[in-house]
Amino acid sequence: xxxxxxxxxxxxRLFLYLRKVTELSKLSMKRVSSAELGESLNLGAAQVxxxxxxxxxxGVSGSGYVVTELKEKLSKILSKHKTFNVAIxxxxxxxxxxxxxxxxxxxxxxxxxxxxxxVNKIGKxxxxxxxESVSDMKDIIKEKKxxxxxxxxxxxxxxxVADILTNAGVKCILNxxxxxxxxxxxxxxxxxxxxxxxxxxxxxxxxxxxxxx
Amino acid sequence: xxxxxxxxxxxxRLFLYLRKVTELSKLSMKRVSSAELGESLNLGAAQVxxxxxxxxxxGVSGSGYVVTELKEKLSKILSKHKTFNVAIxxxxxxxxxxxxxxxxxxxxxxxxxxxxxxVNKIGKxxxxxxxESVSDMKDIIKEKKxxxxxxxxxxxxxxxVADILTNAGVKCILNxxxxxxxxxxxxxxxxxxxxxxxxxxxxxxxxxxxxxx
DNA sequence: ATATTGTTGTGATTTTTTTCACAGATTTCG
DNA sequence: CGAAATCTGTGAAAAAAATCACAACAATAT
Numbered sequence: 001x002x003x004x005x006x007x008x009x010x011x012x013r014l015f016l017y018l019r020k021v022t023e024l025s026k027l028s029m030k031r032v033s034s035a036e037l038g039e040s041l042n043l044g045a046a047q048v049x050x051x052x053x054x055x056x057x058x059g060v061s062g063s064g065y066v067v068t069e070l071k072e073k074l075s076k077i078l079s080k081h082k083t084f085n086v087a088i089x090x091x092x093x094x095x096x097x098x099x100x101x102x103x104x105x106x107x108x109x110x111x112x113x114x115x116x117x118x119v120n121k122i123g124k125x126x127x128x129x130x131x132e133s134v135s136d137m138k139d140i141i142k143e144k145k146x147x148x149x150x151x152x153x154x155x156x157x158x159x160x161v162a163d164i165l166t167n168a169g170v171k172c173i174l175n176x177x178x179x180x181x182x183x184x185x186x187x188x189x190x191x192x193x194x195x196x197x198x199x200x201x202x203x204x205x206x207x208x209x210x211x212x213x
Numbered sequence: 214x215x216x217x218x219x220x221x222x223x224x225x226r227l228f229l230y231l232r233k234v235t236e237l238s239k240l241s242m243k244r245v246s247s248a249e250l251g252e253s254l255n256l257g258a259a260q261v262x263x264x265x266x267x268x269x270x271x272g273v274s275g276s277g278y279v280v281t282e283l284k285e286k287l288s289k290i291l292s293k294h295k296t297f298n299v300a301i302x303x304x305x306x307x308x309x310x311x312x313x314x315x316x317x318x319x320x321x322x323x324x325x326x327x328x329x330x331x332v333n334k335i336g337k338x339x340x341x342x343x344x345e346s347v348s349d350m351k352d353i354i355k356e357k358k359x360x361x362x363x364x365x366x367x368x369x370x371x372x373x374v375a376d377i378l379t380n381a382g383v384k385c386i387l388n389x390x391x392x393x394x395x396x397x398x399x400x401x402x403x404x405x406x407x408x409x410x411x412x413x414x415x416x417x418x419x420x421x422x423x424x425x426x
Numbered sequence: 427a428t429a430t431t432g433t434t435g436t437g438a439t440t441t442t443t444t445t446c447a448c449a450g451a452t453t454t455c456g
Numbered sequence: 457c458g459a460a461a462t463c464t465g466t467g468a469a470a471a472a473a474a475t476c477a478c479a480a481c482a483a484t485a486t
Contacts, residue, residue, distance in 0.1 A: 061434045061483030079419030097310035198320045201385040203343040206292025274464045275452030
């Protein structure tokens with residue numbers, strides 16, 4: 001395999017292409033050009049082609065990409081067929097909203113456990129999942145072979161939770177706490193930092209690009 | 214004003230520095246070096262200095278940055294003193310969780326309106342905010358001078374909502390719908406695409422970096 | 427058949443972002 | 457005080473990512 005290193009930004013765009021191409025396939029569109037693919041995503045045609053190019057050549061000169069074929073290839077590249085077990089830590093407002101989120105299954109993710117420290121919550125069910133104690137987390141994660149952990153606890157406890165998760169063998173973390181997590185190199189973390197997003201927007205509102213001290 | 218163009222990534226890191234420096238100031242630490250600042254954030258010292266360098270020079274050779282001073286400067290740069298009005302559109306699980314989120318005030322954001330299309334919800338209160346009809350949205354946004362809109366509706370309706378928002382004068386959008394929004398150039402959008410985050414992680418779980426077709 | 431048009435794949439170029447590296451300033455220590 | 461250690465600010469270099477530009481090929485029109 002000619003393993004060129006693929007930029008993470010490319011991977012991330014691939015999902016957008018897959019979405020789009022799925023949409024197009026529902027509309028029974030046969031073919032699509034790189035320009036069309038990029039258009040509504042505000043991406044240049046060259047960008048699209050380069051991204052796809054990392055994975056071999058499945059376009060047809062002169063007529064673009066065959067929608068169904070592209071969809072299938074992207075699906076395969078992006079491992080949309082595999083499934084993994086997931087745990088949520090923290091069942092506050094955000095954690096609960098996530099438990100109710102229907103998108104997990106679509107991504108091949110089985111939400112099989114939820115944890116909290118609040119004794120009033122432990123034992124209760126939420127969206128068909130029983131809330132268990134964080135103190136039992138390590139064992140349960142190992143037992144259920146959970147590979148992906150979602151952290152939805154306050155910043156203060158986030159690093160501790162991350163430590164337990166990685167210790168128990170979790171490979172990826174989706175972190176909602178506004179706190180940078182230090183984890184072993186082989187563990188992949190993605191941050192969803194709501195606080196920072198709001199701050200960024202607030203910054204743009206306040207500065208409209210120009211900076212004054 | 215020597216308006217060098219400042220990378221958005223820099224701005225985004227500035228918030229992390231501010232967080233850190235706020236923490237340090239609570240610990241009564243007097244000074245901090247670029248190396249220390251970057252350390253727990255996995256950022257190099259040079260990166261930190263360069264980021265701060267965009268806004269003038271407020272470090273002291275040989276001894277680093279004065280914590281309180283840096284905190285204040287960052288605060289100022291990042292417009293942490295100004296406040297703006299915010300509306301949430303969509304009061305499902307996610308929207309409700311957001312309404313309950315306490316972080317808005319901290320960012321100087323006043324959550325002053327919530328909208329939904331569901332007639333059963335309209336008129337009810339959620340976290341002290343009355344849910345109003347999307348059909349009245351345009352007027353209310355203008356009237357309350359709302360500059361930031363948060364979209365927490367399904368992908369299908371997201372573009373329509375974005376259109377109404379921008380039309381009513383909203384300057385920034387925080388978009389939770391898994392859909393790319395087309396908006397006028399002067400409007401700033403930030404996407405929080407949960408679906409894509411999960412997909413990305415799922416990809417890493419499945420591929421552990423290497424790609425096979 | 428041949429010309430024309432449309433579109434891919436990719437090397438080259440440009441732009442953006444990060445990292446390096448070091449002069450010059452400050453503090454500390456003997 | 458003078459030497460050694462610590463840091464910043466920043467130009468230069470490197471790395472990463474996006475964009476350009478064009479040869480090669482396919483489809484369509486004449």
